Amino acid sequence: MLKSLAYKEWIKLRLYWALIFLANLAFTVFLCLQLRRVCKTNELLAVWSNWLFKDYLFFRACEYGPLLLGVIFGSLQFFPEIINKRLRLVLHLPLGEARAVGAHLLVGLGLLTLIFLPAAGLLAGYAGIWFPREFAVNLAYVYAPWLLGGYAAYILAAFTLLEPTWRLRVFFFLFSAALVRLYFFTPYYDSYGRVLPGLGLLTAALTILPLLSAHRFGKGYGS
């Protein structure tokens, strides 16, 4: 049954997913070329010290990329479910509300991971060619909150869209916008290292929110 829901989501999203995947990969290649240019035209030590002391990071341009992708992907997945209240088709299946909506989230997060990970891997691998290990690890620490921010944005988009009343939908949108700020406070060297596990747990905990919205939908709020 879960396989069947995954099939439905794949049919719905496959074209958008492919386009987003390619766009993200192209953007990552652009970042790699930018890294190459920075490293070719500057001393590697200068790149490092510019980041350490002047807050200049060559891939800062992709800071809000995962966030944007999360919002777009969440909207593409859940907007069709709220038009004409199509979510009723899923909620009527002999499956259970939490399992049905949970399966949607699982598929969405999986597809999002398939967009994020190759790009992150490419960037990490390419950075590894140019920089020593410590520097590359710290780059990953900077990138990780942005990536988690992308997941959070996806979950919060689902949470907001599935909410059946407009008043709460607006409130949830504002709440979500404030919450994702947590992931984008600073790109300073080693600034997110210690809070990263907590941020990961927070992101995981957020998955309960779309289930609450779907439950409210099922109870007929806003009808």
Next chain:
Amino acid sequence: MPPVIECRNLTHYFGAKPALRDVSWQVEPGRICGLLGRNGAGKTTTINILNSFLEPAAGRCLLFGEDSHRLTPATKARIGYLIEGHVQYGFFNVGQVEKFHAPFYPKWSPDIYYHLISKLDIAPKQKIATMSCGQRSQVALGLILAQNPDLIIFDDYSMGLDPGYRRLFIEVIRDYAADRKRSILLTSHIIQDLEGLIDDVIIYQRGRVLLNLELSRLLATFHKFIFDTRSDFKDFHDEANNLRVERGEKVSAIYGFLDAGGAQDKLKALGIAADAGFRQDALSLEDIFIALTGKY
């Protein structure tokens, strides 16, 4: 056998406005029941409660003896539900949507679905989003029938359908329920279609059950008598006793659960002269519905 559907004292409000007021009725196994009412009478509210998409302020609905808000997946698999407007996922084609639904239902019969689909003039890979409302209705109906459900709930199945598709829909439902093993609850505003289909009729008026009767009994006992209009009188309506008198320019009419003598006595009691041209007139289910619920 216990009822397939049982509504017990359902009450619901939208804000301060009452949508359902202490509504109770049931559908017995093997019966086709028409739930009728004017716009806003509470039909869709009831259907939403039955399908657990709305929690009533008071009362409860039981489906196969289980609370409609706590149905087990096994019981849910026994219930087919047509959403008002034949809502479906537009990104699927006919094969994909069948493939999606099939694993959820243990008694799934793809033959039933594809038999219905074969009657439609659609391309195999055509997306549901590009189909006409009539074609979409057949896809939705095919998916429901392929479940082999013991109970089907159709919420305004006739919405947006032309006469041909309406007729097709009715014929398919009639064939499906012919073995008297399945129960059907349906709502529609095209009441003339239901006359040869339903066994029982429930009529709502402003959130209350106005009438709940076997259709054959309703048609046999509810009468219309017409008479020449000779005196000046105002229209009369007694909702509690399902009685209505309508004044026409030349011919007036009295509707109710009355025989000829009872109708004449009632008119006399109301001070309406009805001696001239007094006779019984034919009455369809739609006529009865309008007589009971009014035109305005």
